[in-house]
Structures are given as C-alpha cells and as structure tokens.
Amino acid sequence: MYNFVCCLLSNLALLAAVHLVCWFIRAMRPDLTIHSERIFIGMMALAFVFDAALTFLVFAEASGPWQRYHPVSAFFARALAYVLAVVVALVLARRAARAAAQRDAGENRKDGALEIETSPYSKSTLPM
Template identity: 50%
Template sequence: MSLFIDCLLSNLGLFALTHVACWTARQLRPAPAVSGTRLFLALLSTAFAFDTALTFLVLADAGGVWRQYDPRPTFPARAAAYGLAALLAPASASFVKRRAAARQPAASRPLEIETSPYSKSTLPM
C-alpha cells in the first residue's frame, strides 16, 4: 500500500510541477497556450510505457544478483497509481476551471442573451 501511495504522490507532484511550469510559460509569453493537464497526461503515459517496458522487457529477464530486484510483483500497484493520477488530473483541472469561472466578475464574462425563460438556456454573443 505504501508503494501505491508513494507512486501516486510522485505522480501528483509531477502534475503540480507541470501546471506551475505551464503557468510560468503563459506569464512570460502568453501566445503559446499549453494545457498543463494535457502535457501531464502525455508525460504520464510516456512514463507508464517506459515503466512497463523496463518491468517486463528488461528487468524481468535479469539474472544473477538482479533477480532480487524483480519489479513484477509491484507492477499492479504502480499501474493503479498511474491510472488514478490519470483520472484525477482532468477531474481536478475541470473543477479548478469551473471554480475560476464562477469567481469571475459579471462584467468580464462574455455577453449572453436568454433564449428561453422556461429552459433557462442562453446564447453567447
């Protein structure tokens, strides 16, 4: 269980670091709007692919003294940590985006007209 928590915390730390780096890049040069969540998911999938390749292709066939470091028994915990981090990243990003939109003052929101008082639908202008 501690391996799962350690892997999950390191993945979420990478998520936070990626968002800070993307925020810093947007502050320095606003033109390239890079999504921190998409970049994190790309990094996470690459890390998972390398972890899988090292586990089952490289270290699984290692002999001699390396046999004691066989990572195959711990792979399901690491894979679950990768999966949970991949689920938490878009969920937390959408939560933060909705919360920031709710805090935005009405004057800076785009103009919307009400199209139906019954369905409470709006149309952006």
C-alpha cells in the same frame, strides 16, 4: 503498498511541477494556450510505456538481486498510481475550467442589469 504510495506521491509532485511551469509560461506569454493536464497525461503515458518495457522486457527475465523486489507484481501498483494521478489531473482541470467559466460569466453580466428569460426550457436569459 509502498510502491503505490511512493509512485503516487512522485506523480503528484510532477503534476504540481508541470502545472507551475505552465503557469509561469502563461504569465510570461499570455497569448500561448498551454494545457498542463495534457502535458502531464502525455508524460504519464510515456512513463507508463517505459515502465512496462523495463518491467516486462528487462527485469522480469533478470536473475539475481532483482527477483527480490518482485518487479512484475510491483508494476501493477505503479500502473494504478499512474492512472490515479491522471484522474486527479483531469478532475482538477475540469474544476479549474468550471471556475474560469463562472468567473467569465460573472464579469460579462452587469450587476442590477435587466435580464429577460428567453426560454423556460434552457433557462437562458438575455441581458438588456
């Protein structure tokens, strides 16, 4: 449980750092479209591959003090923490995209403007 919590907290801290760096880059260069969740998912995939390689190729066969930490059983807790951090990143990215879409839709529509319903099935409107 300790491995899971520590790995999850470090992954969420890394998510916050990646998001902050991407926000600064977008503030300096608005013409760039950088998606922090994609960068974070790539980093998590790379970390997962290296973690699996170290766990199963190096520490699983190592004798001595490493066996005390049960590297193979601790790997599955870390893998679950990687997956959970990726899910959190995707959920937050989806919520941010929805909020941005609603904000853009609110800016494009004028308050008090006449709207005509064009289709009762799709609930689409045409501003006049």
